[in-house]
Amino acid sequence: QKEVEQDPGPLSVPEGAIVSLNCTYSNSAFQYFMWYRQYSRKGPELLMYTYSSGNKEDGRFTAQVDKSSKYISLFIRDSQPSDSATYLCAMSPSGDMRFGAGTRLTVKP
Amino acid sequence: GAVVSQHPSRVICKSGTSVKIECRSLDFQATTMFWYRQFPKQSLMLMATSNEGSKATYEQGVEKDKFLINHASLTLSTLTVTSAHPEDSSFYICSARDRQGNNQPQHFGDGTRLSIL
Numbered sequence: 001q002k003e004v005e006q007d008p009g010p011l012s013v014p015e016g017a018i019v020s021l022n023c024t025y026s027n028s029a030f031q032y033f034m035w036y037r038q039y040s041r042k043g044p045e046l047l048m049y050t051y052s053s054g055n056k057e058d059g060r061f062t063a064q065v066d067k068s069s070k071y072i073s074l075f076i077r078d079s080q081p082s083d084s085a086t087y088l089c090a091m092s093p094s095g096d097m098r099f100g101a102g103t104r105l106t107v108k109p
Numbered sequence: 110g111a112v113v114s115q116h117p118s119r120v121i122c123k124s125g126t127s128v129k130i131e132c133r134s135l136d137f138q139a140t141t142m143f144w145y146r147q148f149p150k151q152s153l154m155l156m157a158t159s160n161e162g163s164k165a166t167y168e169q170g171v172e173k174d175k176f177l178i179n180h181a182s183l184t185l186s187t188l189t190v191t192s193a194h195p196e197d198s199s200f201y202i203c204s205a206r207d208r209q210g211n212n213q214p215q216h217f218g219d220g221t222r223l224s225i226l
Contacts, residue, residue, distance in 0.1 A: 041220070051212075095212075099152050100152065
């Protein structure tokens with residue numbers, strides 16, 4: 001079993017839809033959780049960074065962490081074509097990060 | 110803030126050539142930088158962890174004599190692919206972590222696309 005599981009998709013939604021991206025993990029020592037967005041032929045860009053359980057909101061993006069279920073989510077409201085990218089979850093106990101496989105998202109106009 | 114610059118963005122060269130890739134943290138100091146390799150439609154594969162002033166730590170299966178890493182300052186790490194061959198063609202990405210602590214997230218460069226003919 002991989003430490004971090006993420007459905008690679010692809011996921012296709014119409015513009016304006018709410019997008020839900022998820023990762024599960026097996027290591028209960030993970031405390032720091034991140035979401036990165038990667039456009040084609042570019043490096044990943046940090047979107048959200050959270051510590052322990054709870055919610056964090058930044059504009060149209062909301063990150064949720066449920067440590068009891070070992071489950072994290074990223075919600076994108078009012079999705080735009082410019083949100084089309086690969087979204088990677090990442091997490092760490094303290095230091096080394098573990099990445100999910102990434103979910104390819106396409107938002108259609 | 111937290112900008113990482115990676116250079117060059119694209120390299121095309123002949124088999125047997127050695128290629129150096131630079132990774133710079135522009136607005137923060139990074140005691141630790143990371144080098145990844147990414148194949149098409151796949152996630153990041155950590156190659157090595159680069160620590161300022163000390164030897165890099167390589168992941169299992171990564172040849173340290175093939176992929177030379179130097180981290181001579183708090184803002185610069187370099188990866189040299191020695192005697193590159195077509196199988197080394199890939200997308201190489203670096204990241205850097207702020208020296209403030211291990212809990213800081215990694216910030217990535219825009220990658221280097223290496224093509225060996």
